[in-house]
Amino acid sequence: MSDNDLGTFLRGRREAVTPAEAGLPAGPRRRTPGLRRSELATLAGVSVEYLTRLEQGRDRNPSAQVLGALADALHLSLAERVLLRRLTERGACAEDPLVCAAAPPLSRTVRPTVRAVLDRLEPTPAVALNWIGDVLARNQGFERLAGPLGMLDGERPNLLRYVFTDERSRAAYPDWADEADDLVARLRHDVPLRDPYVTELADELTVTAGAEFADRFADLTLTPRRIGNRRVRHPRAGALHLLHETLALPEDGQWITVHLPADGATAAALDRLVGRRPGALRAVPAAG
Incomplete structure (x- = not known):
């Protein structure tokens, strides 16, 4: 991870906000596609010199009031505001590692109760993952869904390596880029503040996957989805439209992802795939 994630994020968001969005005249001869540093400083009520220090990484621990003012001036979403606070915490760790507790050991197993939850969710496909995307446990529904995909x-x-x-992942996911964005966003932002396993995996995938991974990992604007939908081309079940929910297990650094059929055709296809009686899985309508 970069030593100046906070500065990179602030600079990137400043360049993404147009003068019109900030209520400012565009004016002639603008050298930046977004806001000038002086304009953001004025909107946030901080000095240009202080904003420069933040963007250059020479100050990594702004107050909550400054963060709030910058977030308002940049029109950040709730997810982006959470990310801004997290990047500030990382900056404080970089300045003084003693302010951060060491990251817990990376989990490679799940508790018996988590396995029991997965079993109780049958025939709905469900999987338990750790923060770097290792598949720790799954139920039979998930095995029959994910196994034929490789x-x-x-x-x-x-999941990240897959x-x-x-190459089978590109055939499996018609919206491959969205899947890639989401997985990298989780790796980038849903991890302990100091985590050598993330760095190790990121270095590995930068070598094996090149720019398709590295560019996403450098993009601090990517934020993970807790809920959503995905399309899957399954070699046995055909075209599937799945909704997914994420159930966090924060004390373990894990989460459970549950896949639900979004329409009747997918429900029927999953019924056939998992070998259950017709009607065992019912379509769940997406929120309108």
């Missing part, structure tokens, strides 16, 4: 191949399946290094 997602579970290998001794230690990992998406970025296995």
